[in-house]
Amino acid sequence: MIAQSFSYYKPATFKEAIDIFGQLQSEGKKPLYYAGGTEIISMTRKELLRPDALIDIKEIAECRELYEDGDYICYGSALPLTKVIEAPYFPLLSKVARTVADHTVRNRLTLGGNICGRLPYREAVLPFLLSDSLAVIGSKDGIRTESIATAYDKRFLLTEGDLLLQLKVDKQSAALPYHSIRKERNGSVDYPLLHAAAMYTDSGLKLAVSGLCAFPFRAELIEEALKGSILNTVQNKLNELLPSSIKQDHLASAEYRGALFNLALSELVSKKGGTVNA
Amino acid sequence: MLKLEDIKTFTLNVNGEKKSVILGPTDVLLDVLRDKLGLTGGKPGCENGDCGACTVLLDGVPIKSCLMLAVEAVDHEITTIEGLSNTVVQDAFVNEAGFQCGYCTSGFILNTFALLKEQPEADDAVITEWLEANICRCTGYDDIKNAVKLAQNNLR
Ligand SMILES: Cc1cc2nc3c(=O)[nH]c(=O)nc-3n(C[C@H](O)[C@H](O)[C@H](O)COP(=O)(O)OP(=O)(O)OC[C@H]3O[C@@H](n4cnc5c(N)ncnc54)[C@H](O)[C@@H]3O)c2cc1C
Ligand code: FES
Ligand code: FES
Numbered sequence: 001m002i003a004q005s006f007s008y009y010k011p012a013t014f015k016e017a018i019d020i021f022g023q024l025q026s027e028g029k030k031p032l033y034y035a036g037g038t039e040i041i042s043m044t045r046k047e048l049l050r051p052d053a054l055i056d057i058k059e060i061a062e063c064r065e066l067y068e069d070g071d072y073i074c075y076g077s078a079l080p081l082t083k084v085i086e087a088p089y090f091p092l093l094s095k096v097a098r099t100v101a102d103h104t105v106r107n108r109l110t111l112g113g114n115i116c117g118r119l120p121y122r123e124a125v126l127p128f129l130l131s132d133s134l135a136v137i138g139s140k141d142g143i144r145t146e147s148i149a150t151a152y153d154k155r156f157l158l159t160e161g162d163l164l165l166q167l168k169v170d171k172q173s174a175a176l177p178y179h180s181i182r183k184e185r186n187g188s189v190d191y192p193l194l195h196a197a198a199m200y201t202d203s204g205l206k207l208a209v210s211g212l213c214a215f216p217f218r219a220e221l222i223e224e225a226l227k228g229s230i231l232n233t234v235q236n237k238l239n240e241l242l243p244s245s246i247k248q249d250h251l252a253s254a255e256y257r258g259a260l261f262n263l264a265l266s267e268l269v270s271k272k273g274g275t276v277n278a
Numbered sequence: 279m280l281k282l283e284d285i286k287t288f289t290l291n292v293n294g295e296k297k298s299v300i301l302g303p304t305d306v307l308l309d310v311l312r313d314k315l316g317l318t319g320g321k322p323g324c325e326n327g328d329c330g331a332c333t334v335l336l337d338g339v340p341i342k343s344c345l346m347l348a349v350e351a352v353d354h355e356i357t358t359i360e361g362l363s364n365t366v367v368q369d370a371f372v373n374e375a376g377f378q379c380g381y382c383t384s385g386f387i388l389n390t391f392a393l394l395k396e397q398p399e400a401d402d403a404v405i406t407e408w409l410e411a412n413i414c415r416c417t418g419y420d421d422i423k424n425a426v427k428l429a430q431n432n433l434r
Contacts, residue, residue, distance in 0.1 A: 041344075103410065
């Protein structure tokens with residue numbers, strides 16, 4: 001049972017969604033876009049979240065699209081992860097998304113909900129951080145498309161009321177060789193202690209990480225350091241190369257997570273030019 | 279645009295029947311099935327998406343009904359364990375003793391039913407991937423796996 005009150009709206013177009021969001025805000029209410037609802041319902045039930053209104057985005061055509069076209073593959077933000085995983089276009093995305101929650105939850109949990117959610121893991125963002133991807137964002141001024149490099153810093157930089165409509169990935173990036181490593185404490189259906197994903201290009205290794213710090217990130221400083229130094233040196237000055245301190249919680253100490261990361265880094269580097277796509 | 283700001287009467291399609299039910303925006307599907315429609319086969323376990331005791335099928339696809347608002351189910355087909363009777367999957371759970379206390383069983387059966395319908399030739403990896411969504415505190419899972427295998431063979 002949810003012991004608080006909110007109203008529910010299901011707009012048919014993104015414009016309707018943005019308009020109703022703005023209207024509710026102007027009435028002093030706190031609306032939330034509602035996608036798979038798995039986070040909103042569990043947090044609202046525990047009274048960790050108190051929305052006045054939910055705006056269900058699952059009927060919005062742009063949010064449900066999944067296609068390849070020209071140079072890009074397009075993923076609607078309200079696609080459930082099972083649909084994202086089944087699509088044959090971006091193998092690393094399929095592999096990473098398959099590790100989120102469990103199969104039944106993935107039938108509802110959406111790509112956009114995972115990426116824009118409040119939890120620190122947001123694992124489905126990793127493949128997008130590694131590829132030349134674009135975020136298609138709906139706002140009161142219309143639709144804008146931004147590179148993920150500018151649209152994401154620790155989290156998606158959405159102004160309140162903005163709606164992530166789609167993510168687009170360059171087909172060449174999606175086809176790059178990859179490898180990823182996920183470590184959990186309590187079996188595969190668990191939040192990750194560490195999830196490190198790499199893609200390999202002629203100029204080096206691209207690396208994105210979830211679970212290690214309080215947010216998922218593209219590890220650009222480590223990528224650069226690996227070009228100029230031997231692995232050991234990079235591993236020894238890890239703390240200088242991370243965007244924030246290593247997370248410490250009931251699942252693992254910071255030291256343990258750091259050690260897992262160094263092991264993962266060795267494995268990811270060793271795969272360069274060798275067996276990948278696993 | 280569908281708006282639900284207060285309570286309103288809707289029709290839910292449950293187990294092939296149309297049921298008229300008064301819904302509010304905060305009503306969770308699991309609670310509506312149990313408390314308003316008397317379909318108590320889906321169980322509240324963790325109410326956090328972890329255990330799978332509340333699993334029902336939405337248009338044939340397993341979902342956790344503790345994580346869905348009831349109003350979202352309007353215009354969809356819901357199947358609860360009460361909607362399955364004498365299926366090969368149910369027989370297999372009985373024959374292989376795939377349950378003890380039974381609290382998790384409706385979830386396992388519905389998930390298995392959907393799996394074998396979608397992928398009759400599912401291999402062990404696929405079966406494990408689907409059934410990882412359900413937790414059983416009693417059986418140790420071996421009898422459940424045997425039941426799924428038996429159902430799969432009997433459906434061939
Ligand atoms: C049982 C369970 C297991 C989980 N396991 C994992 C895991 O292993 N790894 C992991 O990374 N996460 C995991 N999660 C977390 C989950 O991915 C997030 O809670 C995610 O937010 C859920 O997506 P949703 O579509 O259900 O989001 P919702 O609950 O609908 O929304 C979540 C948040 O995102 C916002 N939002 C949703 N879509 C958009 C959009 N298109 N534009 C702007 N804002 C939007 C909403 O306003 C809300 O604030 C798990 C969750 C559950 C319930
Ligand atoms: S009660 Fe729904 S998953 Fe546990
Ligand atoms: S039979 Fe008791 S929880 Fe599964």
